[in-house]
Amino acid sequence: MLPYVLKRLAVAILVAITVSLITFSMIYLSGDPAVALAGETATEADIENIRRYYGYDRPIMVQYLDWLYRAVQGDFGQSHYLKKPVAEVIFERLPTTMLLGFCALVFALTLSIPLGVLAAIRPNSMIDRVALTIAVVGQAMPSFWFALIMMLWLGIYWRLLPITGTDSWANFVMPSIALGYYITPAVMRLTRAGMLEVLSTDYIRTARAKGLRPMTVLFKHALRNAIIPVVSLAAVQFGFMLGGSIVIETIFAINGLGFLAWESIQRADLPMMQAIVLVLSIFYIVLTFLADMLNAWLDPRIRVA
């Protein structure tokens, strides 16, 4: 197992370094960042001052290494707009996004796993068709539009839930659904496919032939094995959701990382944008690494190959 772990770890670190390089060079897409920061009314001298103040006059490689060196230590510089350390602001906002992502994941799993299991028990039955329809419809619905429709019905017409803010748990219901439903089809399809495969194996037939109760066979024998790939998919999807929460947080005015990202983009707050992209990417890399490890631990065939 150890060689496999080390190999994956090395790849993960290399990916993280590459991502940091891409993230860093992003600020040069608009040309000279000092000009962009100075604004339209700035004089040549202002631009020169800004360039020197933020260190944009140094060679790019030096800037990158300096930025990376500080970033590794948790120092992402000062926000141009908020005039506070970037890391401090990110750590203020991160828990909200994590909570939102977690609630969305719980929603998605509690909906998709039972549906996937039911669909697999009776393939091509009514339940299977309903589950498939939900998957197809869910994948075609733009999440921001779905969020607005929910806001309208649950928030305005029926007055069941508050539409914006983060004051209570009720504020998280609609955003979690809007964020989570998008990954439901993928999880459901994988659960269904896994269960179908496992249910046709010999050991399930043996378990049934022994006269075990159908529920025991289904949950203790079948689901346990079918759920392995679902766990790693869920980890990966969690990473995707944190990246995608920018749309949902903006709509529901949830003061998390996604909303911060949107604000920073509007304000051209370059250090903040860089840091958020980097933090979310690293988070995704860590999640996929852990998912790989979990898979390898549960399934020895992976780590030998």
Place this chain on the structure above:
Amino acid sequence: MAVSDISPIEQVLEPSPRALLRRRIFGHAGLVIGAFVLISIVLMALLAPYIAPHDPLDQVLDRKLIPPIWFDSDKATWTFPLGTDHFGRDYLSRLIWGARISLMIGVSAMLISGVIGTTIGVLAGYFGGRVDMVANFIITTRLSMPVVLVALAVVSMVGSSLTVVIWVLGLLIWDRFAVVMRSATMQVRNLDFVASAQALGCSTARIVLTEILPNVSNHLIVVATIEMAHAILLEAALSFLGLGVQPPEPSWGLMISEAKGLMFFDAWLIAIPGTALFLLVLSINLLGDGLRDVTAPEGRN
């Protein structure tokens, strides 16, 4: 028994593969419905200059927010069947022209990402070894960058226009092409006809283009539909956040964004473009699922 009573030869023989395929295509409800809706939207987009009743950019402020025809209101009129927006622009005309933008972005971004992803995937799958390792690394790196966030950041810095959105999306969403093409090529690569082409002395380029690609094209088409739908949804999200297609262009995502402030009073303003977007993406997905079922009936689960 007269000669004419003998049943024609076609009825005795098995149906031809083409007839079988035709039967499978028309027997697949999802595929037929998806193709029908998609073709209607494509026709609507192509014929926009001829079928749109008004200029989609024409603002007349004294006719603003006329409700659609099915509302029981004095203002509703057949001159504006879907009503007008807050600038008095004809909603139906904007919807028709908006189909052009969605389809153009969907198709262009899909083509760009298809070329990138297929190249990476086929090379990785064909050569394996080091090439595969490098390709895998590139794919992993791309996957770890959050698409929406990176797209927003890049568009905000380069400046948003239709071309920029197309290129940014095209350069970001090639990962699925690469992953699927890689594994499909790996399977085809070890088949006998590839070995015989090699034995005949065909060049690698020729083998890839004439032996590999045609045999993975069914996977390619399915991924193409998925990524086209993906690009359309992403464009709508970018435009909704104000960093995609810029006003006054009639993008569906932008229409929803512009109507957001009024949706509590006039919900139809977001319902109409949202439904259009939903139908377009749904039809593409149905078409893709259908093509997968028809071309690979054994892999239906």
